Amino acid sequence: LGLIANGFATLDNEGKLKETLNIDNGLSNNTVLSVFEDNKHNIWLGLDIGINVVNNQSDILYYNDLNGVLGTVYATKVFKNKLYIGTNQGLYFKSLNTADEFHLIKNTKGQVWSLFEIDGNLYCGHNLGCFEIVDDKASLIYKETGVWTFEKIPGKPNLMLAGTFKGLSIFEKTDQAWKFRNNIKGFDISARFVAIDSLRNIWINHEYKGVYQLKIDDKFESAKVVENNFKDRKQKNSGLIKYKNDIIYADKTGIYNYDYSSQKFVYNKIYSELSDSTNYQSGKLNLIDNRELWQFNNQDVSVLAPDYLSGNLNLKKYKLPQEVRKTMSGFENIEKLDSKNYIIGSSTGYIILPKDSDQRGDFDVFLTSVSSTDKNNKEIKHSITKGFSTDFDFGNIRFNFSVPNLNPTLKTVYQYRLGASEAWSDWSLSSSLNFSKLAFGNYNLEVKARIGDHVSSNTVSYPFTVNRPWYLSNYSIFWYIILVVLMVYLVHKSYKNHYQKKQHHLLEDKKRQIEEIKKINEQQINTLKTDQLNQIIAQKSQELENTTVNLIRKNELLNNLKKEIKKISNPAEVKSLLKFIEKNQNENEDWEVFESVFNRAEQDFLNNLKAKHPNLTTNDLRLCTYLKLNLSSKEIAPLLNISVRSMEIKRYRLRKKLDLDHNESLSSYILSL
Known part of the structure; x- marks a missing residue:
């Protein structure tokens, strides 16, 4: 029913009021003028101002503290048919499965850190100390300092270990009531994350100081720090917990368990499946029924639990991203609400998560608009069914597409490719595509969508052509x-x-x-x-x-x-x-x-000499040959059987016959021939 002044109301088959939605719990306006139910059973409300939709696809319920009365939820607990909510404003409660208002338990105003049940009693770790809760009353049983958590001590059913702002304290059960007994000496550092192993080693994780291993004495009065390989490991939003028989440490690099044989923390591949570095939100781990190990990630909430038959750990992920659940980072909390549902505390209230939540469903992706701009930046609209062609010097081509996803816990991501021969792009949250400076040719844009792990039933296919430039x-x-x-x-x-x-x-x-x-x-x-x-x-x-x-x-x-x-x-x-x-x-x-x-x-000498001087006698020729050999008068005289004096006379006569000048040498002349 759409109401004029009080929003929207649903009735059961007998006409009884089942639920009311108004401005106090989510509607934008209290005046509902029209109501429409689509084929997915979502209820669309036409308001005096705007349109709202009631998403009936989602099986996750949200309690939003729109007025900020409760504050940020740090702990939840179902106890004796009541729902207790511990927040930064105090401890609140109401009857389970009713539309009753939450009520603040008297004397608990302030920061609540934890709620835990021990021996059939409910206790509250508070900024003021520790309260025992009975119905709507709180009794302060410890007020020395703030209390983070409580841990049972193996083999000591009458003792309990408390992690406090100032270290560790021992509580003892006397006369069916838990009372403070003593502080443990030797350790005075804030102990938010505390675990005790079967050897009675006490493990404490401090985000800014490291991981401490303490060896406690038999009387549980004093402890001594033991060295370990994570002593100086300082990681914001890291966590430590005991799961089964393992001491587990978690931070952004993964999850580690303490190996007693090597006496050091080692990387655990199975536990690390809860998260990875790209999806990491917090290392705070939550344990439900000593069986289910939970971790809150950026895009989901993960749980490891052993199979009932084989005992093997199975991983399950709920698509509940941080931007939707709005949990306090490092203080995430989850508890079992009933056999079918979990309750998660958030900064705006709480979330009810079904154990067997089914967030799948068939859906289609739709192309909603196609446009391009020319070289003058003028926009041109195109048909979304026929395709188009554009000039080579186009400015930009834009495609818009959408998926009718009304589930706020799951984001829609898109993937595309330009032609069957191309590779698919990475998944993207953007529901539009812009192309510029494409080469000329025929293209076929294909787009598909994914919600969670489910891919769209169809793939959008849209052909278009970039024409050749004039010069081609x-x-x-x-x-x-x-x-x-x-x-x-x-x-x-x-x-x-x-x-x-x-x-x-x-x-x-x-x-x-x-x-x-x-x-x-x-x-x-x-x-x-x-x-x-x-x-x-x-x-x-x-x-x-x-x-x-x-x-x-x-x-x-x-x-x-x-x-x-x-x-x-x-x-x-x-x-x-x-x-x-x-x-x-x-x-x-x-x-x-x-x-x-x-x-x-000297083949030519005598011939040349006779040609030039035909009047020479045989003796003259003989003298000339000896002169040709550059022999002196003394050397020539024996050859002619004459004296040297006679030889000089013969030279003189030869000069006359050769008609030589007075200054011209006879020997030089003969040698020149």
Whole structure:
């Protein structure tokens, strides 16, 4: 029913009032003018101002303290058919499963940290100390300092350990009531996270000081700090708890358990499935029925619980992101409300989470609008069903799509690709796409959505075309082909001329090289010939020189013999020897031998000399040949069998016949011929 002044009311089949929604518990306005139920059974309300929807898809219930009476919820407990809520304002209660108002329990105003049941009694850890709660009354049983939590001591049913603002305290059960007994000496640091193992080691996690391991004495009066590898591990929003027989520590890097064999904390892969570094919110762990281990993450709430048959730990995640649940980070709390539901405290009230919450459902993604802008930034609307084409120089193409998701605990994310050959994009919260500077061609945009782990039943498919630029049109391509063909022809012709010229130059270079090689060969041949001739001339000159020397020596020897013989007194013997010497000094024979050798060495000399001076006699020619050999007058005289004086006269006469000037040297002239 839509009401004019009191919002919206639902009735059961008997006409009895079932629920009322108004401005006090969520509606934007108390005047409901129209009501509509869609095919998903969601109720749409047309208000005096605006539209509201009542989401009947969600099985998660929210209690929102819109007026801020309760404050932030730090602890909840169902006890003796009452719901107790511990907040930063105090401890409140109401009867379970009723629409009654919450009432503040007297004397509990202030910060409540925890609620716990021990031996059938309810206790409250408070900023003022510890209260025992009986119905709507609270009795302060400890007021020395604030109390964080209580832990039972294994093997000591009459003792209980309390973690306080100032350390650890022991409570003892006497006369069926728990009373403070003593503070534990040796440790005075705030103990918010406390656990006791089977060896009676006390473990305390302090976010800003580290993890402490204490060894307590048998009387539980004093404790000694024991070193461990996490002693200096300081992590904000970290937590510590005992689960089964494990001491568990959790922070943003993962979850660790204490390994007694190695005596250190080690990474536990199974426990760490509760969270990961990208989804981490808090390391505070919650234990329900000593069986279920819970952790609150940024995007979900996770729980590990053993299978009833195999005992293996199974992981379950509830899609309840932090931005929806609004829990206090580091102080997250969850308790069992009944056999089918959990209750989670938040900063605006509490949430009832069904144990078997089913947040799945079929849904479709819809393309809601398509537009583009031209080069002048003018917007153009396009059909969402037919596709379109746009010029290459478009400014921007925009697509908008949506999913009718009315579940506030689950976010809708989208994924797209441009064509079947492309890879899908990463999931994104954005429900619009903008494209600019796309290459020309045909495109087919595909979009799908995901809510939680469920992907949309359909995939949006939308074709569009980016036209070619003018310089790549068919007309332009035709002229490009003509231009390319022309350029190829010109290039070919140019290359042909180039290579013809190059070939011509190569031939000319080859000819020049051949001519040069020919000249070099001729020069080498001439050089060889000249060398051979020089060798021959040298040989002949040497032969001539040897012959000349031999003749000179022979004649000198004979002349000397003649002189010696003439000194002999026997005329007959002298005459015989002189005839023999004269016979061996035969000038004609010596000349013939000499001439033969000389002609071989100096073939043209006598011919040139006779041509220039035909009036020379044989004796003159002989003298000239000796002068040609650069012999002195003293050396020539024996060869001619004359004295040196006679030799000078013959030189003088020869100068006359050669018609030489007074200053011109006879030897130089002869040598020049």
